[in-house]
Amino acid sequence: EPEVTQTPSHQVTQMGQEVILRCVPISNHLYFYWYRQILGQKVEFLVSFYNNEISEKSEIFDDQFSVERPDGSNFTLKIRSTKLEDSAMYFCASRDRAQPQHFGDGTRLSIL
Amino acid sequence: SQQGEEDPQALSIQEGENATMNCSYKTSINNLQWYRQNSGRGLVHLILIRSNEREKHSGRLRVTLDTSKKSSSLLITASRAADTASYFCATDAGDTGRRALTFGSGTRLQVQP
Numbered sequence: 017e018p019e020v021t022q023t024p025s026h027q028v029t030q031m032g033q034e035v036i037l038r039c040v041p042i043s044n045h046l047y048f049y050w051y052r053q054i055l056g057q058k059v060e061f062l063v064s065f066y067n068n069e070i071s072e073k074s075e076i077f078d079d080q081f082s083v084e085r086p087d088g089s090n091f092t093l094k095i096r097s098t099k100l101e102d103s104a105m106y107f108c109a110s111r112d113r114a115q116p117q118h119f120g121d122g123t124r125l126s127i128l
Numbered sequence: 129s130q131q132g133e134e135d136p137q138a139l140s141i142q143e144g145e146n147a148t149m150n151c152s153y154k155t156s157i158n159n160l161q162w163y164r165q166n167s168g169r170g171l172v173h174l175i176l177i178r179s180n181e182r183e184k185h186s187g188r189l190r191v192t193l194d195t196s197k198k199s200s201s202l203l204i205t206a207s208r209a210a211d212t213a214s215y216f217c218a219t220d221a222g223d224t225g226r227r228a229l230t231f232g233s234g235t236r237l238q239v240q241p
Contacts, residue, residue, distance in 0.1 A: 020170075047227065049228065051229075051231075057233070058231050058232065058233050058234070059171065059216065059218075059229075059231040060231070061228040061229065061230065064227065064228050072228055074228075107170060107171065109171075111227075115159065115161065115176055115220065115227070116161055116173040116176050117173070117229060118173065119163075119170040119171040119172070119173075120170050121169050121170040122169075122170050
């Protein structure tokens with residue numbers, strides 16, 4: 017069964033540095049998402065992306081964050097000038113025209 | 129309570145018993161979904177129930193939805209040790225073009241062999 021893949025599985029970064037989290041959605045899917053889950057807390061929506069543009073973003077997704085689909089297969093989340101509170105699991109998801117969303121295994125981001 | 133709140137927060141049962149988890153939400157929804165998360169892993173979709181449905185089955189899973197009470201339940205019958213995981217409900221509020229999911233805080237299920 018096709019799946020969403022995310023790399024790296026674990027990213028350790030110094031505070032203030034930039035990180036790029038990578039996702040390869042399922043190939044025929046059209047809608048892409050990023051969520052995050054701070055340890056012990058709920059999964060929170062960050063941003064949705066369709067037709068090469070952001071379709072919705074949450075209050076969390078401020079100017080520090082950006083997303084890009086640089087080619088036909090990758091979907092990236094960039095976090096500039098990372099802060100300690102950015103430490104979390106970041107999940108990518110994709111879907112076709114119908115639900116449900118299919119999630120990757122996540123990238124654990126640790127900011128030191 | 130917040131959108132998508134589950135109870136109980138934690139549930140421990142013996143293998144073979146049934147497990148019931150509940151979810152409440154606040155806004156009107158397009159559909160409600162249940163996901164499972166094994167420790168350190170991603171979210172696996174289990175079942176989706178639309179707002180015009182009241183009950184749905186998938187294998188050992190049974191989901192009910194009561195839109196008048198804004199609540200849903202997930203029943204896992206004849207539980208197995210492999211069912212040990214966290215279970216989350218997620219609502220799709222159905223705003224045009226949105227389709228982002230709002231997750232609850234989850235129920236941690238422990239099935240003792």
